[in-house]
Structure formats: structure tokens, C-alpha cells
Amino acid sequence: xxxIRISTRLTLGFGVTIAITLIIGIGSLIQTARxxxxxxxxxxxxxxxxxxxxxxRNEAQNAHxxxxxxxxxxxxxxxxGKVKAHNVxxxxxxxxWQQYQATQAAHVDETLARDIDAAWQGYLPVEQRxxxxxxxxxxxxxxxxx
Numbered sequence: 608x609x610x611i612r613i614s615t616r617l618t619l620g621f622g623v624t625i626a627i628t629l630i631i632g633i634g635s636l637i638q639t640a641r642x643x644x645x646x647x648x649x650x651x652x653x654x655x656x657x658x659x660x661x662x663x664r665n666e667a668q669n670a671h672x673x674x675x676x677x678x679x680x681x682x683x684x685x686x687x688g689k690v691k692a693h694n695v696x697x698x699x700x701x702x703x704w705q706q707y708q709a710t711q712a713a714h715v716d717e718t719l720a721r722d723i724d725a726a727w728q729g730y731l732p733v734e735q736r737x738x739x740x741x742x743x744x745x746x747x748x749x750x751x752x753x
Contacts, residue, residue, distance in 0.1 A: 662703045670697050
């Protein structure tokens with residue numbers, strides 16, 4: 608190395624520096640492409656499913672809130688309004704459920720969907736029984752529940 612001229616040493620040094628820079632740059636481009644693919648997957652699959660899941664939760668809360676409103680209603684007119692509102696909330700839940708099912712992002716999401724559906728199907732009869740009991744009609748119900 609001592610016998611090599613300074614200009615050759617400088618050229619080799621810059622060449623090595625450029626080669627290292629190119630290797631790091633190419634690695635960075637590959638990693639950036641991978642990151643972009645993952646972010647695109649999140650934006651197109653998972654975020655939509657999560658958004659629909661949030662809408663599903665809101666509609667379930669609306670259905671529960673309207674059922675509670677029915678329990679607190681004092682007049683027949685007020686109860687009739689709550690029945691209509693509850694039926695609309697149940698229908699909106701059904702629409703939100705269909706939208707959620709259409710955007711399930713992975714098989715893991717299928718398990719979550721089954722758990723949500725089982726909980727909802729278990730909740731509806733309990734809610735209906737409370738409404739029927741409050742109305743003094745054990746077997747007759749103004750609310751559909753599905």
C-alpha cells in the first residue's frame with residue numbers, strides 16, 4: 608500500500624465510498640418498497656375493516672340506547688317513537704354488519720366476526736325480554752330484534 612501513488616489511493620478510497628453508498632442506497636430503496644407495500648395493505652384492507660367495525664359498534668350502541676329509551680318512555684306515543692327508532696337502529700346494524708363482512712382483512716378477522724355475531728345474537732333476545740317485561744307483555748313484542 609505504501610508503493611501506490613496518492614492519486615490511486617484517493618481514487619480507490621472514493622471508489623469504495625461510492626460503492627458503499629450505492630449498496631446502502633439500493634438497500635434503502637428495497638426497504639422503502641417493502642414499507643410502501645405494507646402501508647398500502649394497511650390502508651386498503653385493515654383500515655377499512657376497522658372503520659366498518661367502528662360503525663358496527665356505533666349502530667349496536669344506537670340499538671341499545673333506543674331500547675333503553677323505550678324502557679324509560681312514559682306515554683304510548685313516546686314508546687311508539689322509540690319502537691320506530693329501535694327498528695331503524697337494528698336495520699342500520701344489519702347494514703353495518705354486511706359492510707364489515709365485505710371488508711374482513713384476514714382469517715383472524717373471521718374469528719372476530721364470528722365472536723361479534725354470536726355476542727349480538729345472544730344480546731338481542733335478552734334486550735327483547737327486558738322490553739317485553741317492561742311493557743307488561745311477556746310474549747308480545749313491538750320490536751323485531753333482527
